[in-house]
Amino acid sequence: ILNVEQSPQSLHVQEGDSTNFTCSFPSSNFYALHWYRWETAKSPEALFVMTLNGDEKKKGRISATLNTKEGYSYLYIKGSQPEDSATYLCAFGTGANNLFFGTGTRLTVIP
């Protein structure tokens, strides 16, 4: 089992604040890094699939960076809104049929 760690475990931010959190993963056997957003009572939703060192992806106010050599990815949310409240999961892929998930960062945006 590969160790994928996410930090912080949870955080609360005020509406309008920008925030970021971290996913750490093994720097060897890297194939892809996936980010998901999981709102309560809904299905996890894919945000990004990142494959190249130095990759930056953006979707609206959410963006992510990837450093495969040191084994980390950052997810940024600019101008947080209450609807951004969710658990953000990252998952590490080796090119095999499964992903290794972190335990997630639970974000609460306070109106």
Add this chain to the structure above:
Amino acid sequence: GAGVSQSPSNKVTEKGKDVELRCDPISGHTALYWYRQRLGQGLEFLIYFQGNSAPDKSGLPSDRFSAERTGESVSTLTIQRTQQEDSAVYLCASSWGGLALNNEQFFGPGTRLTVL
């Protein structure tokens, strides 16, 4: 279009009973995955189906767990003689192709299993 659906959404069972969980993937998706999330832990891979190939069962935690999929359609995950440590949210996901192609997975809403 319809997403991935799972049933039941909640299941409470007594220790020792068998349970069957169902997943309906997105039509046309050849790959189907089962995961579970136990309290305080990350999503844990259980099993992977790709078309008519032999499934990758490497994540199944014990021989009490089994899964079937007919072609590229419905899948069922069966847990025999349930134990309290089987309590978890069981998630199903499907994709156009396998993860080796970096395809996006589409998840269902999950089945919350509670074993008393």
